[in-house]
Amino acid sequence: MQRNAPIERLEGLWSRDVGLYGPEVAKRLAKYGPNAILADSSSGWLEVLRNTIKDPMIWFLVGTATLFIGLGDYTEAAVLAAALIPIAGMDIYLHRRTEASTEGLRARLASQARVIRDGSERDLPAVGLVPGDLVIVPAGAYFPADGLLLSGTALQVDESTLTGEAMPVRKESISRPPQNAAGVGIEATHWGMAGTRLLTGEARLRVALTGKETLYGEIARLSSSTRNELTPLQDAIGHLVRILLVIALLLCTALAVIRYVQGYGIVDALLSAITLAIAALPEEFPVVFSFFLGLGVFRLANQQALVRRAVVVENIGRVTCICTDKTGTLTEGRLSLDHVVPAAGLCREDVLAIGATASRAETSDPLDQILLKHASAWHVAVEAVFPFTEDRLRETAIVRVADQGWRAAMKGAPETVLAMCDLTTEDRETWLRQTHELASYGHKVIAVATNSLSSWTDEEPQAGFAFAGILAFSDPVRPGVREAVGEAQRAGIRVIMITGDHARTARAIAREIGIGGPEPLVIDGAGLEAQRKQTRGRIDFDVVARCTPAEKLALVKALQARGELVAVTGDGVNDAPALRGADVGIAMGERGTRSAREVAPIVLLDDNFKTIVRAIAEGRQLFVNLRLSFAYLLMLHAPLVATAALIPLLGYPLLYLPIHIVWIELIMHPTAMLVFQNFPSRDVLGLAGKRRRLRFFSPPEWFRIVLVGTMATVVILGGYIFNLGADLNVPHARSMAIMVLVIASGAITAALTRLRTRPAVLASLLPVVSGLLATQLQPVSALLHLSPLHLADWIIAASAAVAIYAVAAFFESENCRQ
Incomplete structure (x- = not known):
């Protein structure tokens, strides 16, 4: 691995x-x-308060409590005021959790440094x-x-913060300054990087980047800079929220008029x-x-893929085709000597010595460097x-041999060399x-x-060799x-290798990796357009x-025209057009040029194709988790809104009071945001790979969402009306209806998660426990x-x-099959 160093900054400082x-x-x-590596945190108490008061639930509670105070109902007002504590506490917790990653990064940074200044x-x-x-x-x-490390012996560094690898990494001081005047790639073994910790030895570091x-x-910057960007899906959700x-x-205004006309x-x-x-305010969807x-x-970022634009989080999970470079992405990007075949009468060392003599130490040609590494040139x-x-x-190198004249050592293309022998x-x-x-x-x-x-x-010499x-x-x-590559192909992702190499070499590498x-x-490449015309666009x-x-x-454009969502890898200025034109441009972080990194929404830290596949899997897992979270919200939100509107419109006493809405929201918010986010990955890459179109829910899934919402609405409505009875026992009827909704929340959570995580178990049980306490005490x-329920009610x-x-569980099964 190499990193580019701005050598001009270090001129004369070796x-x-x-x-x-x-x-x-x-x-x-x-x-x-x-050297401000992380921006000053704005997550102080004032910022937390500013974010908390944006929660519409806070204003709902304050406004309703004020209304009760004006009516002289101080008990109800006190209950609503007390409900502010868990609501605000949850907002503060979620805000602090969001900031926790940055705070964790900050903990790995040095606050002080010992520097040699002014002698x-x-x-x-x-x-x-x-x-x-x-x-x-x-x-x-x-x-x-x-x-760059200028001195130090037996240096070992913990780089787990950047690489995720727990094993110590050995480091070496750089022996001599690079010769290039501009930026040059320097091996990672010579770098000391911010946020990594020196385990053994004492090092002297010449600062290159701050x-x-x-x-x-x-x-930190690329991660945090995406928070405020609106993606297409986010914009669509915002549009839906505005419509709702x-x-x-309108519905609330109509309901208020109707209730007043009814004489309430x-x-x-x-x-x-x-x-x-x-109840109808769908603020959970954009927040989640x-x-x-x-x-x-x-x-x-933990998968070694830095995201520069948030839209890529949506797109990466839907990639159907990867156009990948060969050198450095599929391969290691370095030459290695595999075979030495000597002519009759010669040995391996003779062949290498001739090749080394025809090589030059001052060149940066990797082939010359390998030959000089494996053999010694003739000592003449x-x-x-x-x-x-190229012509x-x-x-050819001409060397003087004492008392024997001269000898010529030649290396080159086999056809050329053989023709001169x-x-x-x-x-x-x-x-x-x-x-x-x-x-x-x-x-x-x-x-x-x-x-x-x-x-x-x-x-x-032109002959006689x-x-x-x-x-x-x-x-x-x-x-x-x-x-x-095999994992990607099994997931329905097409992999096309693009290279500047000869077709014969490209075919061999493609065959080797599958x-x-x-x-x-x-x-x-020159025959690309002709091939497409011949195959009618295929x-x-x-x-x-x-x-x-x-x-x-x-x-890339041709693939997109056929409905593919294309990811492209690139590392040079010449790759910038394709990186910009792709749905997901992926630049190489190690050897990529600045131009490539500027236009690509993703930068790979390790230039490895495996990282691309892992990132796609992570994106698909995130999409699956988000769908489950939204399915939960829809299944629970629909009966809540329907019953909150229908029961008053039918002329019955109010089902939900403000405190009940608070209770239900305290169940919905943490479940939607915290239970589904860490859902364990199964074969998500393969399962989600069959989903070719951008479609949040399929028709069968929408049917199950509507069916669950309808079932819950019918049971809540029927339970309320039936238990209301002729004597209008509102507390008992309300207890029955609300408990059905609360227990339904736990059932939906259990069905969608299959109780595979501890938070899922807790989110399924705690609503039931809260219902027992609220009704039976x-x-x-x-x-x-409310009033206690009877055994028949339970x-x-x-x-x-x-x-x-049972119905919600079919949604999760359908989700697995798609």
């Missing part, structure tokens, strides 16, 4: 002992800003660090910023309207959705080098067959040859990628080789205008709950 001086610190502070060591607040500072980090301390530029700061508010307002008086009319209004959306951002002076070019397809036609064809066989398995193959020269005229053998390199497939089966269909290939940025974007029931309520459970 000493292990010299820090910055005052004027330079002031200059850098003005340019780069303070001496001093302790400063970490926020005062600037790029270029030299920081001394003792064992057990957190790194205060991202920087504040929000640190990886730690980026996680208008309907509720102004107080009853107002209470009827206010109670119906608060926003809560789940923020939760999704943090969970995807190099007289001349004829470098590799020549070879590189003295070989029989049969031998040449044998080597070419072996070369093609290795290439068919995805290897990059080069050939090496040598030539002894009795004289040399400063020109490159002795063939020495071939070397085969490959970019190894990342561990677990084959399994991840894209397209044993014989993947490969086409060149896209039945598995790999696109030699693909340009414009062709990649055209492929005489002082409590009198305060709530049997009827329990029977209704069992029926509701």
Whole structure:
């Protein structure tokens, strides 16, 4: 793994002992800003209060209590005022829970740092660090910023905050400054990063990145910056809420007029309207959705996928096609030497030595670096080098051999090298067959040859070489990628590999990781449009080789035109159009350019295809959980609103008083927000993969939601009217109706969750327990205008709950099958 370092900030600062001086610190502070990795928390008591008073339930309670005070009913007013405590407490708890992730991040940051400034060591607040500072980090301390390790022995670091891996990571000091003047990739083993803790040794860190530029700061910033964005689904929910508010307002006005005309008086009319209004107010839906959306951002971050725009939390779970890069995503992005095949009379070491002699240490070519790593060049002076070019397809080094003249070492494309060697036609064809066989398995193959020269005229020899053998390199497939590709394909997600490599290499990699089966269909990018015309728009290939940025974007558009929701991976400026045009653009965090990261709504921290599949699974699990939460709200909200409106309209005494609405809301809110969010994942990737369209509920699911709501409404309405009787025993009738609704809440929760978690068990049992206490304890029931129920009443309520459970459980089964 590598990270790009802004080397220009560290120019002349590679000493292990010299820090910055005052004027330079002031200059850098003005340019780069303070080391404020996390923004100051705005979750003080004033902010909590500001969020709490936005809750319409608070104003409902205050307004209704004020109404009772004006009427002289101080007992009822006191009960409503007391109900403010759990309502406000729940709002405060949920607000603090939302802020807990940021607070947890803050706990991992260093508040102080020991810095060398003006020639001496001093302790400063970490926020005062600037790029270029030299920081001394003792064992057990957190790194205060991202920087390069200049000294330290036996260094081990806990990086679990960023990577999730509990094992310590070994670190090494960087031996020499990079040669590039601009940003350059430096191995992660040389980095110390903010929020990670040094376990052993003492390190000296040259700060390179501060504040929000640190990886730690980026996680916090990208996560928190999505909270206020409206996604399409969120906007649709807001639109639905506005419509329901208008309907509720009209219905409440009509109800108040009707109750007043029926002769119940102004107080009853107002209470009827206010109670119906608060029951019909669907504020739970946008609140729950926003809560789940923020939760999704943090969970995807835990999967090494940073979310930059909240809309992706919706889209990632609905992806049906992934157009993925090969190098660095499916493969490790590095060359490895796999095969050395020497010619007759030579050994492995001879072939490697010839290849190393034709390589240069000063080049950044990974192939040269591998050869020099595996072998020593001839220990002779190099007289001349004829470098590799696309036209020549070879590189030749001329070396002086004492008393023996000169020798030429050559490496290059096998066809080119073989053509310059003295070989029989049969031998040449044998080597070419072996070369093609290795290439068919995805290897990059080069050939090496040598030539002894009795004289040399400063020109490159063109013939007379002795063939020495071939070397085969490959970019190894990342561990677990084959399994991840298989998992995605089983989930109905199509995987198309896009690469600039030769078709032969691309086919070999696709075959190895399971894209397209044993014989993947490969086409060149140049033939993409012709293939689509030939197949009338069908896209039945598995790999696109030699693909340009414009062709990649055209492929994305073609897939979208066929109804696919496309995720695209990319790492360079040339990938920006496709990343922007995709439904979900995924930039590589390790090797990706800034341009790619700017346009992509998701940035992968580890550049790994497995992370994409995990992120899709997490998105789908979140969507499943959100659907279950909304199903619960609809199943319980429908009978609450229906009975709150129908019973007064039919001329009966009020079923729900304000305190009863408070009680029911105290059951609904925490259940919807807390029970379903941590629902355990099963084979959610495979199950949800069959859902091709954006549809929150299918027709059978809507039918079950309506059926459960109707059943509960009928039982509540019938129980109330039947128990009201000729003597108008309102407390008893009200107890029966409300207990059916309360027990139904527990039954619906149990059916949708199958009691797979402890919160689900508690949310299923606590409503029943609260109902028992509220109705059977005489002082409590009198305060709530209820009366104890008889055994027959409990049997009827329990029977209704069992029926509701059975129907609601079919919803959860249908959800599993889709």
